[in-house]
Amino acid sequence: MSSTQSILLMAGEASGDYHAAALVRDIKSIRPQVRVVGIGGDKLAAAGMELLHHYRDINTIGLSEGLGKVRNIIHAYGTMKRELRSGEHSLFVPVDFPDINIRLCGLAKKAGVPVYYYISPQVWAWRRGRIRKIAERVDRMMTIFPFEEKLYREAGVKADFVGHTMVRDLPDVIDRSAAKIGLGLEPSRNTVALVPGSRQAEIRRMLPRMCEAAAIFLGEFPDTLFVLPLAGPHLAGIVREILSQYAVPVEIHKAEASVLMAASDCGLVTSGTATLQAALAGMPHAVVYALDGLTWLIASKVLKPLVMDSDVHVAIANVLAINDEKDGRGPIKLMMEAGHRIDCQECGRPLFVPELLQNQATPAKMAKWLLTFRSDDSLRETMERGFSWMRQSLKSSQSGRTAADIILEFIAGK
Known part of the structure; x- marks a missing residue:
């Protein structure tokens, strides 16, 4: 040839x-x-x-x-x-x-x-x-x-x-009830997505913390259904093994993560491509991440001061929001005008979605954000408007x- x-x-x-x-x-x-x-x-x-x-x-x-x-x-x-x-x-x-x-x-x-x-x-x-x-x-x-x-x-x-590939077939407005029906979920039932990543190592680190956060959330909203997108069939064993250790109702779905997140009212998302999927799906979420101890020590104490910009964030939604903000517009401005402020735990600057990294990625703090998303209608609606903005910018x-x-x-x- x-x-x-x-x-x-x-x-x-x-x-x-x-x-x-x-x-x-x-x-x-x-x-x-x-x-x-x-x-x-x-x-x-x-x-x-x-x-x-x-x-x-x-x-x-x-x-x-x-x-x-x-x-x-x-x-x-x-x-x-x-x-x-x-x-x-x-x-x-x-x-x-x-x-x-x-x-x-x-x-x-x-x-x-x-x-x-x-x-x-x-x-x-x-x-x-x-x-x-x-x-x-x-x-x-x-x-x-x-x-x-x-x-x-x-x-x-x-x-x-x-x-961006992910926005090509997305509607301008996400219909969450229709998305739930499409997956066989009850439209009126509170649905929370747990997205622990696509690698075995990060699933072992993040899914137990997410399950503990889910247990705290269930104490306030016991009728909640938790859903988890399976990144690949090779991960089914490890996911089921971890879930079996917690009394939390989690349904494992083979649907694309973006489809499942469009049907979820809020969620916890491990840093990576899934953070953008969550934003484009219009799902209010907190981004969470933790590395193994040695890698985090080297990354945070040695590499970061040498090779990373001081205002770097792991959530793509925050990167997009900050770049839009440089032009005096964008999602963060929407957030501030609505009377909400989400601060970066490291640099203190305003963000659009919360980031919980390493020692901040505790079950208690994850649960706190899920409870906030569930109870604060104004914050949830503002985030959905900002995510719509991002969908348009990536076409x-x-x-x-x-x-x-x-x-x-x-x-x-x-």
């Missing part, structure tokens, strides 16, 4: 698998003969990509988990290195996952393979100096947040805001061009 018909793609985590699968579906709906091969997950495989490795073999979080997958990571990296040097691919499309992908971009450059990066590394959050490497190694950056396009263009990188650019359009235009010109 001609190299002009082959794309090499690298998505090293669940969120990348989700976004890239939509991209591959778009490409194949227009040009079904285009071959896409690389590293990804079940969603990419279902979309038609040939998997060289599954992302679960290489994806880690924290030092202790990473040590156990070193051999897999080296093997997968070697596979991608050979593919880039094979001469079979006309384009390399890395998807987020910067620690490996930026290195692979350097190999692609040396091999003469153009690089169109889809979903920017969060250089606006930490290690901003990576923009220099990206400018040297990437031919084009396709961003899913509007403020990233400006950031890259100012650094001399050709960049396009292409819209595709004025040109309406998608990542698939840009990639296929390049291939056609080869």
Whole structure:
């Protein structure tokens, strides 16, 4: 097969698998003969990509988990290195996952393979100096947040805001009752989402705390139903094992997390892509997260002062709200005008959604926020208005061009 018909793609985590699968579906709906091969997950495989490795073999979080997958990571990296040097691919499309992908971009450059990066590394959050490497190694950056396009263009990188995958099919207004009915839930019953993450290690850390918070909440609202989106069938065992230790009514659902959160009145969400899903679903929530002790010590005492911006936040909703606020508008202004203020526990600045990190991520504090969301109608309505604002801001650019359009235009010109 001609190299002009082959794309090499690298998505090293669940969120990348989700976004890239939509991209591959778009490409194949227009040009079904285009071959896409690389590293990804079940969603990419279902979309038609040939998997060289599954992302679960290489994806880690924290030092202790990473040590156990070193051999897999080296093997997968070697596979991608050979593919880039094979001469079979006309384009390399890395998807987020910067620690490996930026290195692979350097190999692609040396091999003469153009690089169109889809979903920017969060250089606006930490290690901003990576923009220099990206400018040297990437031919084009396709961003899913509007403020990233400006950031890259100012650094001399050709960049396009292409819209966010998650908002493409979302309605302008979320109908929570209809969403509940669609999942077979009682529309009038108070429903709370527990979203403990997509990795075993973070589920083991976060789900027990969430269950304890749920037990506290049940003391005030005993008719509450708790729902949990299962990130993958491989996680069913560990989730059931943990839930069996708590007398909390939790239904496990295989529905997409965003669908389940649209049907939930409020929730607790582990930091990551799910925080954006919660915002776009219009669900009032608190973002919670905790690392293992050693990783947190190194990250907070050594790495953060060196590589992270002082006003970085883990909830994407807060990142979007703060960037909108720079223009004198946005969700935080809505919050303040309604008489509400949610402060960052570290820097004291106003946020749009609460963040409970490490020692702050206690069952008592989680339960406090759930109770606040349940009892404060004004706060809940203000958050829903702000989330609607975010949905509009993440729709595709004025040109309406998608990542698939840009990639296929390049291939056609080869």
